[in-house]
Amino acid sequence: MTAFAENARSATLALRDLFDPTPLQRNDHLSAKYGAEIWLKREDLTPVRSYKLRGAFTAMRKVRAADPAQGHFVCASAGNHAQGVAFACRHFGVKGTIFMPVTTPQQKIDKTRAFGGAAVEIVLTGDYFDQTLAASQKFCTEAGAHFLSPFDDADVIEGQASVAIEMLDQLGRAPDLVILPVGGGGLAAGVTGVLRDQGVDFRFVEPSGGASMTAAIAQGGPVTLKGVNSFVDGAAVARLGALTYARLAWAKPEQILLAPEDRICITMLEMLNVEGIVLEPAGALSVDVLPELAESIRGKTVVCVTSGGNFDFERLPEVKERAQRYAGLKKYFILRMPQRPGALREFLEMLGPDDDIARFEYLKKSARNFGSVLIGIETKAPENFAALTGQLDAAGFTYRDITEDSALAEFLI
Structure with missing residues (x-):
C-alpha cells in the first residue's frame, strides 16, 4: 500500500466519528441493461448528501492537529462544499464563515445554516462566484483564519480518497472500471491516488459546459475556461486545481468524457422514476456516460460514483423540459x-x-x-x-x- 493510500485509510477511520461508510450498491436495473456488474457508490447518502464532507472534515482535523489554536475556518461556496464545511465546524466546535453569492438559492442557504447551526456565519456577497471567492480570501487574511479550498488542497484530496478505501473494503477487490465526475478534480485525484496501482481503469466525466479537465490535459496545465454553463452546479468549474492537475496529468484525453447538460436530465429522471434515487446533476454524471461505454464494459465490474443528491425539486420542471428537448x-x-x-x-x-x-x-x-x-x-x-x-x-x-x-x-x- 502506498503512503497516500495509508493516509487515506487513516482519514477513512477518522470519518467514522461522523458517519458510517456510504453504501456500495449493485444496481440490478443498470447491470441488466448493460450486461455488466454495475455498482453505485452512493455519496448522495452522506449526512450532507455529497462527498464534500469527507474533504472538509479531513482538512479541518489535520489543521487543528497541527495548530490547536486555529478555531476559525473560511470557505467560498454556493453548494455542497459549504454544507460540508458547516457540518465539520459544528462537529469540531469551531467558527466557520461561509461566503456565498447573493444569487444562491434560499434552500441552499437554509441547509448550510441548518448543518452549521450557531457555529457558522453566512456572508452573502457578489453576484458571481469569482467575486465571492475574492471577498472570502480577503476576509480570511484579515481575520487570520484558515481557508478551506473545495478541491485544491492536499488534505481535502486525502479526505476524498476515503471513497476509494471504502469501495475496496465493500467490494472485497478492485473493480475493473471506476467512473468519476470531475469539477475541480478533488474527488478524482483522491480516488485515483488509491486505486491507480491496482490495475483499475478510469473514466472521468465532465459536463459539456464545464470541461476544465479536458482543457487542462490538452494544454498541459490548468487553464481558465472563458465561460461555464452553471446547470451542473456541482461540477461547473472554470479551472481545474493546480494540485489536482498534478495528480491527474497522466490521464489520456480518451479517458475523459463529456456529458451534455440536457442529456444528464434524462439520466436524472431515469434514476428517479425507475430506481427512486434522487441525484443532483453532478451526481448523475457517472451514470450518464454508461451508454457510451456499453460495448467496452460488458461482463466487467464497474463502479459509478454518484457524488451528490442535493437536488431542489423546484427544478424538476426544468429537468423534465431539458430531457424532453434532448430526446x-x-x-x-x-x-x-x-x-x-x-x-x-x-x-x-x-x-x-x-x-x-x-x-x-x-x-x-x-x-x-x-x-x-x-x-x-x-x-x-x-x-x-x-x-x-x-x-x-x-x-x-x-x-x-x-x-x-x-x-x-x-x-x-
Missing part, C-alpha cells in the same frame, strides 16, 4: 399564421394523435395579414415532428424551429 420529444416553433378564418383550425388538424400543445402564445400585430404564434409541442416519438413539419411545408405555412436556438429559447421560453 426530441418536445419542440418550440414560431409559426406565421395567416389572418383569416379557419387558419388556426387548419393547423390544429395537422397534429397527430400523440401530439400535445404545451405552450401557445398568439402575437397578433394590428394592420398585418399575418400573426406570429409561439407554440410548444410535446409528442411520444421524435419522428412525429417530421410528419408535422412535412404537412406544414405542404400547406405553405412559414415556421421556424427555435428549440436549439439558445438565445431565442431563453428569451421566449
Whole structure:
C-alpha cells in the first residue's frame, strides 16, 4: 500500500466519528441493461448528501492537529462544499464563515445554516462566484483564519480518497472500471491516488459546459475556461486545481468524457422514476456516460460514483423540459399564421394523435395579414415532428424551429 493510500485509510477511520461508510450498491436495473456488474457508490447518502464532507472534515482535523489554536475556518461556496464545511465546524466546535453569492438559492442557504447551526456565519456577497471567492480570501487574511479550498488542497484530496478505501473494503477487490465526475478534480485525484496501482481503469466525466479537465490535459496545465454553463452546479468549474492537475496529468484525453447538460436530465429522471434515487446533476454524471461505454464494459465490474443528491425539486420542471428537448420529444416553433378564418383550425388538424400543445402564445400585430404564434409541442416519438413539419411545408405555412436556438429559447421560453 502506498503512503497516500495509508493516509487515506487513516482519514477513512477518522470519518467514522461522523458517519458510517456510504453504501456500495449493485444496481440490478443498470447491470441488466448493460450486461455488466454495475455498482453505485452512493455519496448522495452522506449526512450532507455529497462527498464534500469527507474533504472538509479531513482538512479541518489535520489543521487543528497541527495548530490547536486555529478555531476559525473560511470557505467560498454556493453548494455542497459549504454544507460540508458547516457540518465539520459544528462537529469540531469551531467558527466557520461561509461566503456565498447573493444569487444562491434560499434552500441552499437554509441547509448550510441548518448543518452549521450557531457555529457558522453566512456572508452573502457578489453576484458571481469569482467575486465571492475574492471577498472570502480577503476576509480570511484579515481575520487570520484558515481557508478551506473545495478541491485544491492536499488534505481535502486525502479526505476524498476515503471513497476509494471504502469501495475496496465493500467490494472485497478492485473493480475493473471506476467512473468519476470531475469539477475541480478533488474527488478524482483522491480516488485515483488509491486505486491507480491496482490495475483499475478510469473514466472521468465532465459536463459539456464545464470541461476544465479536458482543457487542462490538452494544454498541459490548468487553464481558465472563458465561460461555464452553471446547470451542473456541482461540477461547473472554470479551472481545474493546480494540485489536482498534478495528480491527474497522466490521464489520456480518451479517458475523459463529456456529458451534455440536457442529456444528464434524462439520466436524472431515469434514476428517479425507475430506481427512486434522487441525484443532483453532478451526481448523475457517472451514470450518464454508461451508454457510451456499453460495448467496452460488458461482463466487467464497474463502479459509478454518484457524488451528490442535493437536488431542489423546484427544478424538476426544468429537468423534465431539458430531457424532453434532448430526446426530441418536445419542440418550440414560431409559426406565421395567416389572418383569416379557419387558419388556426387548419393547423390544429395537422397534429397527430400523440401530439400535445404545451405552450401557445398568439402575437397578433394590428394592420398585418399575418400573426406570429409561439407554440410548444410535446409528442411520444421524435419522428412525429417530421410528419408535422412535412404537412406544414405542404400547406405553405412559414415556421421556424427555435428549440436549439439558445438565445431565442431563453428569451421566449
